[in-house]
Amino acid sequence: MLSKKTKYGIKALVYLAKQEDRMPVQISVISKSENISRKFLESILLSLRKNGLLGSKKGKGGGYYLLKDPKDIPMTTVMRLLEGPIAMVPCVSLNFYEKCDDCLDEEACAVNKLMLKVRDNTLDIFRNTTLADLSN
Amino acid sequence: MLSKKTKYGIKALVYLAKQEDRMPVQISVISKSENISRKFLESILLSLRKNGLLGSKKGKGGGYYLLKDPKDIPMTTVMRLLEGPIAMVPCVSLNFYEKCDDCLDEEACAVNKLMLKVRDNTLDIFRNTTLADLSN
DNA sequence: TATTATCCTATTAAATCGATAGGAATTAAA
DNA sequence: TTTAATTCCTATCGATTTAATAGGATAATA
Incomplete structure (x- = not known):
């Protein structure tokens, strides 16, 4: 059985892939759109960043974005x-x-x-x- | 990831499938041959019997056997x-x-x-x- | 009657999962 | 320079699942 971590992770990545630009998207935006617990998603995106799939930006206007096409x-x-x-x-x-x-x-x-x-x-x-x- | 229950269950079923005759095979025989905890295997075979895949016979000369080809x-x-x-x-x-x-x-x-x-x-x-x- | 098996229920220790909490660090904008 | 927004990080928690074990009840054979 697929873990919720994986399921949510894929959904979030697809969400980011749909962005035309590569502007950072906030966790809360994704979590609301995809009905995912904000805190849980936070930990998932963090691990995806640490593994080189995502980039992030802190502070106002910050968020996550795909590092590759x-x-x-x-x-x-x-x-x-x-x-x-x-x-x-x-x-x-x-x-x-x-x-x-x-x-x-x-x-x-x-x-x-x-x-x-x-x-x-x-x-x-x-x-x-x-x-x-x-x-x- | 496949559970050990499934892994052991498949191994036991294949063991039984290899028997030419349909004579009952004791749990302990299978558990030794396949390196499976006897008690654990017992519960697995029991559930396979309850689900109609295996037949069983109690007492001396007893054991489990496949119900179908x-x-x-x-x-x-x-x-x-x-x-x-x-x-x-x-x-x-x-x-x-x-x-x-x-x-x-x-x-x-x-x-x-x-x-x-x-x-x-x-x-x-x-x-x-x-x-x-x-x-x- | 003794022995050999399965049958059944209950328990347990460890691991994993999904989620939450709270504050530190950083950045942008007012 | 201050404030607000946001990610970063670590820790914790309850619930569930997994793998295994224990011990006796039941049944069949010789």
């Missing part, structure tokens, strides 16, 4: 920052790989086999969808 | 019983649909749009993979 931000990046691994099990994860301790032979594991297929497909979608695609 | 058990069934919804958000779920309370217009929602694609692909894989496929 929406069409250059694939959903793989967004999902990994917000939700973490795209794979459903660590043993098929590209960026967060971990061996299972119960599993002796990864090649022979049914879960591994199945979830590898799912990951490949999901990855394909996220790679080929950008923030720009979602904001049209 | 592995090739007639698609992973959609298995996943829904063990993990619940296949969709990453309730608003794109076929069997567990729920409206988001923050979302006014589902059609216009970027998360909905994206996760619908993911669900379609994942569903396709689960529909076209049976327990028999995984036990080869």
